[in-house]
Amino acid sequence: MKVVGLITEYNPFHNGHYHHIKEARKLTGADYCIVVMSGNYVQRGAPALMDKYSRTKMALSCGADLVLELPVCFASASAEYFSMGAVSILEGIGVVDSLCFGSECGNIQTLKEASEILLAEPPLFKKVLNDALKTGKTFPQARMEALKVYLKGADDDLFSSPNNILGMEYIKALTSQNSSIEPITIPRISSGYHKDTLNQGNGTIISSATAIRGAVRNGSMLTDLINHVPKEIFHILSASYKKTWPIFEEDFSLLLQYKLMNETKSSLSRYLDVTPDLANRIKSLMEPGLSFAEAAKLMKSKQWTLTRINRSLLHILLNITEDSMNHYKVNGYSQYARILGIKKNSSPLLRTVAKKSRLPLITKVGGMEHKLPKSAESMLKEEFFSTALYNEVVYHKFGVMPKDEYKQGIILQD
Template sequence: MKVVGLITEYNPFHNGHYHHITEARSLTGADYCVVVMSGNYVQRGAPALLDKYTRAKMALACGADLVLELPVCFSSASAEYFSMGAVSILENIGVIDYLCFGSECGKIDTLKEASDILLTEPPLFKKILNESLKAGKTFPQARMEALRMFMPQADISIFSSPNNILGMEYIKALTSLNSRIIPVTIPRIASGYHKEALNEGVDSVISSATAIRRAVRNKTPITDLINHVPKEVFPLLSSTYNKTWPVFEEDFSLLLQYKLMAETSASLTKYLDVTPDLANRIKGLMEPGFSYVEAAKAMKSRQWTLTRINRSLLHILLNITEDSMKQYKANGYAQYGRILGIKRTSSPLLRTMAKKSKLPLITKVGGTANKLSKTAQSMLNEELCSTALYNEVVYNKFGILPKSEYKQGIVLQD
């Protein structure tokens, strides 16, 4: 049995994701494809456009055999924690042979070279990094400068392109965990990660998730997306549109206002990614009436990227603390493997996982907590609370209350 693992968000699932699954299976000869997917909150520090169960259905309909949830503490975190959380799940479920990811670079040896530098952090690398940080550059910019000094012949885009950065972190995570999983990359095609306009075409167009979200935000007719997503996905999009999605940052604005009113600059520093300087900036610039998006833009500076601000605000809102992340890190990162969905034909895979997994596998929440360690219970409680908040926002926006985590079963796909 060969199994390939993918780390994803599917926010939303589009033709590029279908290409990724197809190519991953083809390149590795895998019998099964296991996906670790962000839940209801994603890495750029925002709620997912659609809920995790709908996105799991899309993945299973388009070639995935099993979908596992990436806990919110990792799904909303920096590239390093995002990667370590997801890779720790793939490593510890005991069945993954390959990790396949898309990259702008498309060259695994180049990404491995860069990841080794990031992992070992030679003295000169640290020196350049610290000097760049002192000069007022953001951490991503400072790290890019340091890497460039060690790899002068490499294409400069490798150090700044989003999927390259994640690819380097995935490889770094595999090395840190002494994993036997083999990393494989495929070139990202057709549309840049941040491209905001839909590509044109009449069939199977590959547009970025950013472009699709922007089109939805601009109230583009849902029918205009039909060529940008697989045929299996569009019915799920159209049948739930304006019923349970779209969900945006602005829908959490009042919640954020209330949360920040109840905090002081000192208390804010307990949350993940919130330094004392950033805490002062958040409290000093948050104005009554600001939406979530307006607040983040006001707080952005040369020192802090918009993504960093968004993540920090989300961690504050969801009560994700620095101490809890330290606890998870000390205990091996992910504490369980939570199954969101599976194909009925993939029962042999699930049976093998049940025998080999070093992590407890969760198929339903009810009665689970008593079987978990205290650290795992803490991680699961974060997930349950963050999902309850997401569901409440959906209810207040559309008048439809999604099932609670205690009543929602896993997605079973024929």
């Protein structure tokens, strides 16, 4: 049995993701494809456009055999924690042979060289990094300068393109966890990650998830997306459009205002990614009536990127603390493997995972939180809370209450 693993958000699922699954299976000769997917919140520090169960259905309809949930503490974290959390699941279930990811450069050897430098942090790397930070550059900018010292002649996109950065972090995570999983990359095609307008043309079109979210936000007709998403999933989009999605960060604005009203500069510092300086900035600049996005833009500075601010605000809202992340880190990152969905004909895969997994395998959550080790119980409770909050936002926006974590079973797809 050959198994390929993918780490994803599918926010939302589009033709580029479909291409990724097909190419991953083709390149690796895999019998099965396991997806580790972010739940209701994503790495840029925002709620997912649509809920995790709808996105699970999309993945299973387009070539995934098993979808596992990336716990919210990692799904909403930095590239390093995002990668370590996801890789720890793929490694922990004991059946994955390769990890296939998209990248702008498409060169696995270059990404491996970069990841080795990031992992070793040689003296010159640290010096250039610290010198750049002292000039007021953000950490990603400073790290890019430090990498350039070692990878002379490499294209600037290698150091700044988001999928390249994630690719380096995936390889770094595999190495640090002594994993035998082989990293494989495929070139990202057609549309840049941050391109915010839909590509034009006839037939199958690959546009970025950023562009698709932007089109939805700007009021495009759902039919405008037909050529940008696989036909297998368009009915899923249509069935729940303006019933349970789209959800944006602005829908959490009042909740954020309430949360920040109950926090002090001191208490804010306990949340993941919130330093004392950033806590001061948040309390000083937050004003009544600001939306989530307006607040984040106001707080952005030379020192803190917009994504960093978004993640920090989301961690405050979801009660994700620095202490809890440190605890998970000490205990091997992800504390369980939770199944969101599976293809009905992939039962041999599930049996093998159940036999080989070193992580507790969660198929239903009823009473499960009391059967898990303490750290796993804490992580699952974070998931319950974050999902309940997401569902409340869906209800108050559309008048439809999604099933809670206890009533929503595993998605079984033909």
